[in-house]
Every structure is written in structure tokens, then in C-alpha cells.
Amino acid sequence: MARKKIALIGAGNIGGTLAHLAASKELGDIVLFDVIEGVPQGKALDLSQCGPIEGFDAKIIGSNDYKDIQGADVIIVTAGVARKPGMSRDDLLGINLKVMKAVGEGIKANAPDAFVICITNPLDAMVWALREFSGLPHNKVVGMAGVLDSARFSTFLAEEFDVSVRDVNTFVLGGHGDTMVPVVQYSTVAGIPVPDLIKQGRSTKERIDAIVKRTRGGGGEIVALLKTGSAYYAPATSGIAMAEAYLGDQKRLLPCAAFVEGKYGLDGLYVGVPVIIGAGGVEQVVEIDLDEEAKANFQVSVDAVKELLEACKAIDGSLA
Numbered sequence: 001m002a003r004k005k006i007a008l009i010g011a012g013n014i015g016g017t018l019a020h021l022a023a024s025k026e027l028g029d030i031v032l033f034d035v036i037e038g039v040p041q042g043k044a045l046d047l048s049q050c051g052p053i054e055g056f057d058a059k060i061i062g063s064n065d066y067k068d069i070q071g072a073d074v075i076i077v078t079a080g081v082a083r084k085p086g087m088s089r090d091d092l093l094g095i096n097l098k099v100m101k102a103v104g105e106g107i108k109a110n111a112p113d114a115f116v117i118c119i120t121n122p123l124d125a126m127v128w129a130l131r132e133f134s135g136l137p138h139n140k141v142v143g144m145a146g147v148l149d150s151a152r153f154s155t156f157l158a159e160e161f162d163v164s165v166r167d168v169n170t171f172v173l174g175g176h177g178d179t180m181v182p183v184v185q186y187s188t189v190a191g192i193p194v195p196d197l198i199k200q201g202r203s204t205k206e207r208i209d210a211i212v213k214r215t216r217g218g219g220g221e222i223v224a225l226l227k228t229g230s231a232y233y234a235p236a237t238s239g240i241a242m243a244e245a246y247l248g249d250q251k252r253l254l255p256c257a258a259f260v261e262g263k264y265g266l267d268g269l270y271v272g273v274p275v276i277i278g279a280g281g282v283e284q285v286v287e288i289d290l291d292e293e294a295k296a297n298f299q300v301s302v303d304a305v306k307e308l309l310e311a312c313k314a315i316d317g318s319l320a
């Protein structure tokens with residue numbers, strides 16, 4: 001049986017890390033695509049030379065030609081630019097919207113059967129635009145945010161309770177931004193809900209509120225430290241977890257930016273919700289009951305995503 005093909009659009013910090021992870025895990029042969037000539041080729045060569053040491057046979061090539069993504073089974077998109085000082089949100093939206101248009105058309109022409117995971121920010125708007133431009137079915141285009149945001153929440157909770165991260169399970173829903181909703185009610189340590197742990201005196205509401213706040217600003221905290229870029233190790237590993245769920249038909253229940261129509265009172269919008277990912281792509285959006293506070297916060301987050309979509313439509317009339 002031929003190996004699977006993984007195409008990575010964007011060969012920057014996340015793209016390079018994705019390629020390394022995908023190769024070490026032998027997810028398939030890898031195409032690293034970028035508009036900058038030399039960078040994907042150089043990174044592919046460097047990464048290929050990890051093979052003899054790490055013991056992987058995955059072939060890694062770099063490319064500036066969309067034809068090379070032909071027949072890809074999974075595509076992970078990190079192409080775009082990050083916000084720089086002095087750049088407004090609309091400036092960033094405008095630039096990355098154009099990138100999504102080029103990427104969406106490249107996917108449509110060369111790999112319309114792929115499962116596409118978008119990581120480019122602002123995530124909820126970009127995944128929506130990428131779906132619109134590519135014309136792929138909604139269940140085959142999904143955004144990576146919740147897996148990363150939940151990993152951040154889990155890391156902080158494991159520190160707070162002084163337990164293994166393996167026993168912490170969390171959910172972060174809503175848009176990938178300041179309005180995201182870390183859902184305390186459904187966050188557990190080995191099945192014990194965080195509110196019960198507070199009742200047992202293992203933490204306080206104030207401390208958990210501070211962790212929720214830190215989770216919401218988790219990306220910004222790293223940008224402030226790095227100064228020249230944004231997080232890439234955890235975003236890449238989150239994208240790979242989603243790709244593995246698809247390739248292995250794992251039916252994992254993960255928080256992802258998925259197209260929601262009819263559930264959560266939404267009528268066709270990409271936002272972070274729990275979904276089941278298997279061989280069918282996003283096989284199911286899972287609706288969970290939220291307490292009043294989470295419900296209100298989710299609504300604020302949905303409104304923020306809607307505002308971004310309106311801004312996209314104002315920039316590119318073909319999306320209206």
C-alpha cells in the first residue's frame with residue numbers, strides 16, 4: 001500500500017515543526033510548500049537528514065509549485081503572516097485572506113479529496129475563508145485551536161493541582177482569541193470535575209479564574225517572550241494530533257474550529273466546538289450543555305467571530 005501524503009502549506013516555524021513531527025511519526029511522505037524559493041527545499045533537505053538518525057523512511061520534499069501537493073491525503077495550512085507592530089487587525093485580515101484565497105484555489109485544483117487543517121490566524125475567520133475559496137465539503141476543512149488552547153489550560157491545571165498532565169482533561173470552546181471559553185465545568189482531573197476539586201479545598205475559584213485568564217492569553221504570553229514570532233511547538237503537535245485522528249480513523253473527540261449549523265443555536269459558522277474526527281473528517285459536532293456563565297461567554301465569542309467574518313466580507317466581495 002502506498003504511503004499517505006501529507007502536504008504542509010507554509011514552511012515557516014510551524015510548517016517546519018509539523019514536517020519533523022509527521023516524519024518522525026511516519027505519517028506519510030511529506031511535501032513542504034511555501035512561496036519563498038529555497039526555504040521549503042532547504043528545510044526538507046535538513047529534515048530528510050534526520051531520517052538516518054531517527055530511523056524514518058518518510059520522503060520530504062520542498063516545493064513552490066502547487067502541483068506537488070497533488071493527491072495529498074492531509075493538508076495542514078500555516079501560510080500567512082503574523083501581526084506586526086503598527087498593523088491593524090483589518091490589515092492582517094486583508095493579507096491573510098489573500099493567502100487563503102491562493103491556498104484554497106491551490107487545494108481545489110490539486111487535492112480536492114484531502115482533509116484540510118487550518119492553523120493560520122485569525123483562525124476562525126481564516127478556516128471559514130479557506131473553506132469558501134477551496135469549495136471542499138465543510139466536514140473536510142477544520143481549524144486547529146481548541147486542541148492547543150486545551151493543552152495550555154491542561155498544562156496550567158496540572159501545575160496547579162500538582163498532578164500528571166496525563167490525568168487532566170480540559171475543554172476550551174469558542175473562537176481562538178481573547179474571548180475563548182475554557183469550560184471549567186467539563187475540565188477534570190482523572191474524571192473529577194475542577195469545581196469538585198475546588199470544593200475539596202485543592203484550589204480556589206480565584207486561582208482557577210486566574211488560570212482561565214492565563215489560558216485566554218496563552219498565545220500572547222509566548223509572543224511577548226519570543227518577541228520575534230509566535231508559538232510553534234505546541235501548535236504543530238496539536239495539528240498533528242488532528243491529522244492522526246483522521247488518518248487512523250481514531251474517532252477522537254477534540255475541540256476544533258468546525259462548521260456548526262443547527263447546533264449551539266448557530267446557523268452556519270466556524271467556531272470552536274467538540275467534534276469527532278475520524279476517516280470521514282469531522283464526523284460529528286457534539287453539543288454539550290453549558291452552564292449560564294459558559295453559555296454567555298460562548299455567545300460573546302461567537303459574536304466576535306461573526307464580526308471578523310463581516311470584516312472579511314467587506315474586504316473580499318466574493319465572500320459576501
Ligand code: APR
Pocket residue numbers: 009010011012013014015033034035036039078079080081082098099102103119120121122229230231232235
Ligand atoms: N503561500 C504559501 N506560503 C506562504 C504564503 C502563501 N501565499 N504567504 C506566506 N507564506 C509562508 C511564509 O513564507 C512563511 O514561511 O507562510 C510561512 C509562515 O511562517 P511563519 O511566519 O514562521 O509563521 P508560523 O509561526 O509558522 O505561523 C503561521 O499560524 O499560528 C498561526 O498566527 C500564526 O498565522 C500564523 C501561522
